[in-house]
Amino acid sequence: MVPIISTEAISREFHVGKDVVHALKDININIEAKTLTILKGRSGSGKTTLINILGGLDKPSSGKLVFDGEEITKLTLNKIDNIRRKHMGFIFQSFALISLMSAFENVEFALKIAGYSYSEAKKRAEECLELVGLTKRMHHRPQEMSGGEQQRVAIARAIAHNPRIIFADEPTAELDSHNAVLVMKLFRDLVEKEGITIVMTTHDPNMMELGDCVITLEDGLVIEEKQNELFKGEANNGSM
Numbered sequence: 172m173v174p175i176i177s178t179e180a181i182s183r184e185f186h187v188g189k190d191v192v193h194a195l196k197d198i199n200i201n202i203e204a205k206t207l208t209i210l211k212g213r214s215g216s217g218k219t220t221l222i223n224i225l226g227g228l229d230k231p232s233s234g235k236l237v238f239d240g241e242e243i244t245k246l247t248l249n250k251i252d253n254i255r256r257k258h259m260g261f262i263f264q265s266f267a268l269i270s271l272m273s274a275f276e277n278v279e280f281a282l283k284i285a286g287y288s289y290s291e292a293k294k295r296a297e298e299c300l301e302l303v304g305l306t307k308r309m310h311h312r313p314q315e316m317s318g319g320e321q322q323r324v325a326i327a328r329a330i331a332h333n334p335r336i337i338f339a340d341e342p343t344a345e346l347d348s349h350n351a352v353l354v355m356k357l358f359r360d361l362v363e364k365e366g367i368t369i370v371m372t373t374h375d376p377n378m379m380e381l382g383d384c385v386i387t388l389e390d391g392l393v394i395e396e397k398q399n400e401l402f403k404g405e406a407n408n409g410s411m
């Protein structure tokens with residue numbers, strides 16, 4: 172299968188005064204489309220650095236990043252921005268919602284920025300909030316919602332423009348275990364029913380079994396890549 176993202180010998184160094192931090196060293200990974208990939212590893216192992224590079228938010232110091240057959244690392248920043256806006260969505264640990272806007276307005280606003288007309292944005296915002304099970308809370312502001320609900324608004328916002336891939340850095344870190352599981356179940360539904368690819372980072376060992384692939388980082392290196400055949404089996408059975 173052709174991966175949606177692949178990296179070749181990616182490294183990222185940060186220069187801090189006279190010191191050099193080798194945050195990533197020689198990363199070679201493939202991410203298959205329509206799967207949920209989990210990046211795990213201790214604090215400081217390079218998860219955020221890697222997910223930012225995969226999502227085109229940061230450039231590697233060396234190496235190649237290919238997205239959907241196109242070598243991103245060769246493109247101008249403008250072109251990378253365009254690919255990101257069109258095909259990628261982002262979810263953050265702290266939800267990053269606009270507090271003065273309702274759930275509906277947060278999603279609608281993102282769609283208007285993406286160029287949707289007023290009526291298209293309204294329809295799509297309602298659709299996405301329904302998809303994440305928040306129709307009843309649509310007109311609540313973030314501070315009137317639980318953490319789990321706020322993260323589901325952020326997910327609705329991230330998927331609203333129909334991206335092919337979602338990047339989520341520690342999306343469950345601020346949630347209790349019940350809400351964390353709800354978010355992970357929603358991710359699985361997005362992968363299986365909507366065909367979205369999701370790459371996320373987490374510290375939580377309980378989440379590992381929900382990934383199709385778990386990539387473990389240590390000191391900027393991939394030390395293990397584990398495929399979870401459970402979901403592959405289900406997907407195959409479903410399509411036969």
Ligand SMILES: Nc1ncnc2c1ncn2[C@@H]1O[C@H](COP(=O)(O)OP(=O)(O)OP(=O)(O)O)[C@@H](O)[C@H]1O
Nearest residue numbers: 185187192194212213214215216217218219220221
């Ligand atoms: N902008 C930066 N400048 C200098 N060093 C950085 C910068 N960003 C990250 N680093 C360093 O790179 C290494 C990897 O950091 P990164 O944030 O990717 O780790 P992480 O696995 O996401 O950790 P955590 O689980 O705590 O979020 C760390 O040693 C960190 O100190």
Ligand SMILES: [Mg+2]
Nearest residue numbers: 218219220340
């Ligand atoms: Mg991090």
